[in-house]
Amino acid sequence: MSLIKSSLARKYVMALSGLFLVIFLILHVTINLASVFSPEFFNEASHFMGYNPLVQFLMQPILIAGVIVHFVMGFVLEIQNRKARDVGYVKYNGAANAPWASRNMIYSGLVVLAFLALHFYDFWVHEMTYKYIEANPQDPTRYYAETVEKFAPVWRTVLYAVSFVLLGLHLWHGFASSFQSMGVNNKYTAGFKKFAKIFAVVVPLAFAFIAVYHHLNPITH
Amino acid sequence: MKLYLKIWRQKDAKSKGAMVDYTLDGVEEDMSFLEMLDILNEDLIAKGEEPVEFDHDCREGICGTCSLMINGRPHGPDSLITACQLHMRSFNDGDEIVIEPWRAKAFPVIKDLITDRSAFDRIQQAGGYISVNTSGRPVDANAIPIEKEHADDSFNAATCIGCGACVAACKNASAMLFTSAKVSQFALLPQGQVEAAERVQNMVRQMDLEGFGNCTNTGACEVECPKGISLENIARMNREYLSATLKG
Ligand code: HEM
Ligand code: SF4
Numbered sequence: 293m294s295l296i297k298s299s300l301a302r303k304y305v306m307a308l309s310g311l312f313l314v315i316f317l318i319l320h321v322t323i324n325l326a327s328v329f330s331p332e333f334f335n336e337a338s339h340f341m342g343y344n345p346l347v348q349f350l351m352q353p354i355l356i357a358g359v360i361v362h363f364v365m366g367f368v369l370e371i372q373n374r375k376a377r378d379v380g381y382v383k384y385n386g387a388a389n390a391p392w393a394s395r396n397m398i399y400s401g402l403v404v405l406a407f408l409a410l411h412f413y414d415f416w417v418h419e420m421t422y423k424y425i426e427a428n429p430q431d432p433t434r435y436y437a438e439t440v441e442k443f444a445p446v447w448r449t450v451l452y453a454v455s456f457v458l459l460g461l462h463l464w465h466g467f468a469s470s471f472q473s474m475g476v477n478n479k480y481t482a483g484f485k486k487f488a489k490i491f492a493v494v495v496p497l498a499f500a501f502i503a504v505y506h507h508l509n510p511i512t513h
Numbered sequence: 514m515k516l517y518l519k520i521w522r523q524k525d526a527k528s529k530g531a532m533v534d535y536t537l538d539g540v541e542e543d544m545s546f547l548e549m550l551d552i553l554n555e556d557l558i559a560k561g562e563e564p565v566e567f568d569h570d571c572r573e574g575i576c577g578t579c580s581l582m583i584n585g586r587p588h589g590p591d592s593l594i595t596a597c598q599l600h601m602r603s604f605n606d607g608d609e610i611v612i613e614p615w616r617a618k619a620f621p622v623i624k625d626l627i628t629d630r631s632a633f634d635r636i637q638q639a640g641g642y643i644s645v646n647t648s649g650r651p652v653d654a655n656a657i658p659i660e661k662e663h664a665d666d667s668f669n670a671a672t673c674i675g676c677g678a679c680v681a682a683c684k685n686a687s688a689m690l691f692t693s694a695k696v697s698q699f700a701l702l703p704q705g706q707v708e709a710a711e712r713v714q715n716m717v718r719q720m721d722l723e724g725f726g727n728c729t730n731t732g733a734c735e736v737e738c739p740k741g742i743s744l745e746n747i748a749r750m751n752r753e754y755l756s757a758t759l760k761g
């Protein structure tokens with residue numbers, strides 16, 4: 293019980309759920325990249341993820357729970373942190389001692405959350421409708437064309453790309469921060485921080501590239 | 514030089530305070546920041562007004578009493594010094610200087626720029642001590658071999674003067690840097706290991722009870738700490754707390 297009430301325990305929850313989402317991102321970006329380089333592999337992988345019972349009924353609920361735990365705890369921390377300074381400063385120079393990304397995790401997180409709502413609507417709701425409501429038969433070749441078509445409108449492509457920039461900022465601070473939260477700070481930390489920043493640029497950039505690529509390369513019949 | 518000061522004035526803990534403007538002429542760059550405030554206060558007393566109350570004691574960076582938020586930064590613009598070690602050469606003629614007390618729910622304002630930092634004392638009392646006998650009998654503490662690295666890290670953690678700049682700087686008003694320095698100072702020495710698990714749990718519990726915020730690892734505390742206390746101490750406390758809790 294003491295684990296739930298303590299500020300440190302809340303940070304462990306934040307860090308572990310955040311790291312879990314980072315691992316998920318690696319898997320996600322890998323499959324997405326296939327949609328650019330090998331539509332066949334993309335179709336196979338998507339079909340596997342969409343119909344494998346282990347993925348659908350174990351991994352997907354764990355992922356959804358992970359997201360919920362992470363952002364709910366993010367709100368809890370934010371509310372407590374605001375309460376901890378009940379009277380604010382007239383002049384507060386936050387930029388003098390801490391990077392922007394670290395001071396605005398709640399805002400980058402909120403953009404990612406709003407993005408997730410759209411993303412769920414775009415793909416998850418669509419899948420659920422296709423599979424369970426309309427009860428369509430399995431079609432292992434549909435995913436590539438469906439994905440490319442999603443990025444036909446400019447607005448969706450732009451919203452996705454902008455969200456990925458904010459995801460990058462979230463990870464710019466968050467990835468390395470989660471190790472500090474778990475108490476890992478040693479001789480490898482300086483090197484790991486560099487890696488985490490490269491990761492925070494490369495992975496969101498890859499996601500954004502994929503969206504823009506499909507927008508610019510529609511399927512012509 | 515001539516300065517335009519904006520200073521937080523608050524009659525007592527219950528009153529609502531406000532910023533008040535003062536213009537101060539004849540400030541010299543060799544003066545310390547607190548001497549500049551002394552001169553302002555002499556002027557105010559001569560005019561029959563209430564002087565500005567601010568905390569100070571040693572005026573040489575060792576007691577941790579002085580505690581001023583200067584232009585939005587604890588202890589002012591320079592690194593690794595306290596407000597009493599700040600000199601007016603860090604400012605220019607005609608500058609506006611905003612001076613406020615530390616702001617944290619756990620550090621309520623008592624008057625003007627003075628806050629009640631006894632929350633730190635209570636965190637310290639919750640576990641920042643050792644109960645083993647170190648009087649020299651039967652073993653002289655100096656005769657216990659301690660790895661140089663541990664001795665250095667422990668000493669560095671022990672240089673924390675409890676000023677509260679870490680809390681003041683933190684966007685969350687978190688006391689993690691202070692508490693972790695006090696935990697680390699003992700955790701790294703054999704004498705401190707006997708009570709290590711209870712110590713970290715009790716001190717963190719007290720820290721939370723006082724109403725400090727959570728840590729976002731922004732690192733603002735480390736940048737503003739006059740003693741250069743490292744974030745590594747926070748990681749150490751996170752580790753110690755995790756293992757203490759898992760062991761039950
Ligand atoms: C794929 C999506 C996401 C990933 C990969 C991710 C990853 C992370 C990581 C690794 C951390 C660092 C944890 C720590 O410092 O211990 C973090 C912190 C944080 N995340 Fe996320 N996050 C994601 C989505 C979100 C969402 C949707 C929100 C919603 C508000 C959010 C809010 C926060 C907040 C507020 C923090 C800072 C907590 C603090 O240290 O005070 N994140 N995130
Ligand atoms: S850790 Fe640094 S800033 Fe915080 S109380 Fe100790 S000396 Fe002051």
Ligand code: FES
Nearest residue numbers: 570572577579597
């Ligand atoms: S008055 Fe003692 S540290 Fe400033």
